[in-house]
Amino acid sequence: MSHLDVSGKKLMLNEEGFLIDPNQWDRQVAEVLAKAAEGIDKLTPEHWAVIEFIRNYYLETNLAPMVRSICKTTGLPLRRIYELFPAGPAKGACKIAGLPKPDGCV
């Protein structure tokens, strides 16, 4: 377990850098997680479209969305998602959106 300090707030992260308490998430936290997980200095509107969709989907369903839904909603082609988040939809995008680590081979 490690932690990140974001404007006075102490964020607890698990050994893979996922937020332990998804409720601690906000846009500023996303920026910090993006730097830590993907080395992204500045999130672009394309990044944000993906992150916001994942975040809202998670709040509604308690699940990470399928990459199909991400493409459909944001209008981004699949290959663009992998370019935006080189660590992948799970270890990149979902992590930055403050989701817990998904189950399975990821």
Place this chain on the structure above:
Amino acid sequence: MASDKDPKDPYLERIRQLKPGQLESALASFKRLLDHKTVANLQSCVNCGLCADSCHYFLVTGETEAIPAYKLKLVTSVFRKLLSLLGGLARGSEGDGALDSQMVEKWIDSLYGRCTLCGRCTLNCTMGINITRLIRIARTTLASIDLVPPGLQSTVTTAVEKGNNMGIPREEWLDTLQWLSEELQMEVGDHKAHLPVDKPGTKLLYTVNPREPKFFPLSLLATAKIFYAASESWTVSSDYYDVTNYGLYSGDDGAAGLLSSRLRESMVELGAKTLILGECGHGYNSNRWEAPEWLVAEDKFQVKSIIQIIFDYIRQGHIKLDPSRIQKRVTLHDPCNLVRLGGIIEEQRFILRNAVTDFVEMSPNREKNYCCGGGGGQLSMTRYAKRRLETGRIKADQIRKTGAKIVVTPCHNCIDQLSELNREYDLKVEIKTVSEVVADALVIEKKEK
């Protein structure tokens, strides 16, 4: 590990507060698992120590707790104590092998936390002891009192409760298949091309790793393209299509048997002739070799890996490949469960020699290959993530020495670990499944309409 010392870790709290009744129950489970082969194995270690260098955990960390003989000793000491209670028949039955909470903590740290069940120590044991199986028996014992590490347990629970290990709802699976059908039509220029769902009486029933539809659908599209080129009669099930079986790793035979039985249900329901396991090492080992034991039933149909099917397509001329399309150097990672423990060894090499121009082996390879570090449930056990990446250094070094730009492996679990190693060790390689490489080299001939 920092987390292992964290006083607020609820998992560790559960271990430390184990009640005598739970420990007795664990011991009873352990006793039930002791058949004659296991008992012989438990009494055969001569402490030669030659297994140490076979284990990637020991090679990287040099820690005693990582030596396979040490791990084995944790199990044998409990066995000997048990025998001494039963009448003191075993040599060396003195010694402290009580299965108390301290021993349970040691078991968990070494047998879940420092082992990928890769089987390399078993291959190198001078006494022929199946160390891998004995470690799994210890995991089964721990699973019997609900002490499987959290991420690994939740992956098993999700698979049992939701029908696949990522909890994909049925309609989303169907929606993704529909989308991939449209993509396939565009790629091959045939509006009839599609991914068939629940089609009765096909030759093959195909199964996938849920991470394909969920996050990485291009590998499934690649396989569909190969099936299309071969004019194959195939289908997937709308219900049970998950090739993975984390029960193999958690040690929970009941869950493992249930998950394997579902694929068999799909076979019967759809009347397919052969069950085809997608590119998944442990899914192959589980469903090809272990399932008949878990289910205490022989299969009435063949169970094969997709690798064997692609191998046959090439050998029999059902698909045509143009290796000149892939000029970059390619190497192959052998998944432990498919190769060392599964016996599928030469087929993937034959495929690559036909699909790419410059294929090189890493060293060592085939059944002597090193684990990538992601097996045994390690990918799901976040608490050991730092060890997983650290021990992956051996694989990273192996890859770097080949000078390859593309690493191919027929296992999605390995793919995920290799992708992390790629970033961690700055390998600058592409990681692909066998199907993806074959699909890239595929020459699609215009079909008669």
